[in-house]
Amino acid sequence: MAEDDSPASAPDLGTVLAETRRRLAGAGIGEAALDARLIVEHFSGTRRIDALRDPALGLDALTVGRIEDAVGRRLAGMPVHRILGYREFYGLRLDLSPETLEPRPDTETLVEAMLPDLAGIAARKGACSILDLGTGTGAVALALLSALPQARASGVDLSAGAVKTATENAGRLGLDGRFTAFVSDWYRDVIGVFDAIVSNPPYITTVEMRALPVEVAGHDPHLALDGGPDGLDAYRVIAAGAGGHLDREGLVGVEIGSRQKADVAAVFAAQGLRLRSVARDLGGHDRALVFGF
Known part of the structure; x- marks a missing residue:
């Protein structure tokens, strides 16, 4: 040179x-x-x-x-x-791995959308249980645990590498006593009922996947990005399984694409879950939806 x-x-x-x-x-x-x-x-x-x-x-x-x-x-x-090899998320330093999505600031919107209600549940019950579907680095669950001392969380992911990364992040942050991660295809190996189910699922359509910039498509795992032909595959699974794992007074919070509010709300409505709140990201886009029975 x-x-x-x-x-x-x-x-x-x-x-x-x-x-x-x-x-x-x-x-x-x-x-x-x-x-x-x-x-x-x-x-x-x-x-x-x-x-x-x-x-x-x-x-x-x-x-x-x-x-x-x-x-x-x-x-x-x-x-x-x-x-x-790492990224800051909600004030937490999270290590990355090839099997994990890089957590981005938009996802903090989901954390903020869930916190007030979860704090209320924790105050009322003295505890709060959270299920994080597709946990990746553990970003959403660990951010919630950092803000809610009474909470415990289970993180599941289809990737064993992601589960390892999330577990190591929890340990590094001193949250491993309240966080457990394991491999599961969505709800398949999940046991129990939770006060909250949260997820930043894959929601990019298969066609849109082809147009992603190399910085995303070449480095974030496609498993965490591709939401199927209409981008809604993961939401259908989350909504369909919520009834068996969500307390009747519990909440489901999901991140969405900026133009998916109506479609995702319809998916959850079909399973008896009503839209309780919508949170916008810093760009003013609809980014997180919270549902309840």
């Missing part, structure tokens, strides 16, 4: 950060400045304040090489959090 195109030619923190930002921006990456900062800080073990206070801080060749490798992967379309 040419001398002026590599951070290795000037191995100090400020220059490496500026060069990384320049290369990502030059490739048309929308959040180049943020991605550059995340990459450089992660692989150099520095903080944001370090680049401001001591931009001349020297970086050794091994560190610069790791940053260079990460930049190459980002330029090839790998999402920055896949490169880092």
Whole structure:
């Protein structure tokens, strides 16, 4: 690589950060400045304040090489959090794996939509039980547990790799005493009745899957994305099985695609579950629906 195109030619923190930002921006990456900062800080073990206070801080060749490798992967379309191996969600650091969907800020809408009612259940009963269908990293369940000390959660996923990742995340966060994850095809191996069922299920239509950008289609597991021909397959399963696993005063909360509100509500209505509330994400799109009997 040419001398002026590599951070290795000037191995100090400020220059490496500026060069990384320049290369990502030059490739048309929308959040180049943020991605550059995340990459450089992660692989150099520095903080944001370090680049401001001591931009001349020297970086050794091994560190610069790791940053260079990460930049190459980002330029090839790998999402920055896949490169880092983790993502922050609801204030929690969650490790990722190839078998897990990368949790995104929109999904925090589901957490916020469920919390008030679940807090009420926990206060009334002194406890609260949650079933997280398609748990992935454990994001939704673990976020709820972090906010509800009286709650316990079971997370199920078809992927053994996802179950392993969710279990490890719970342990790292000190929530493993209240969280159990196991392999199940939706409700197949689930036993018991819960105060809440939550899910961020696959809801992209099979046709839309073909048009997904490489950053999504090439790195998020298709099992967690493809919702079938009309994007509603998972909702039908969740709604149909809720009656056997939901307390009569319990709630079902699901994330949806931005144009799926009416269709998903109809699926649940057919199983006797009425729409209680709708929550919008930061972009103003319908993102989470909460149902009850």
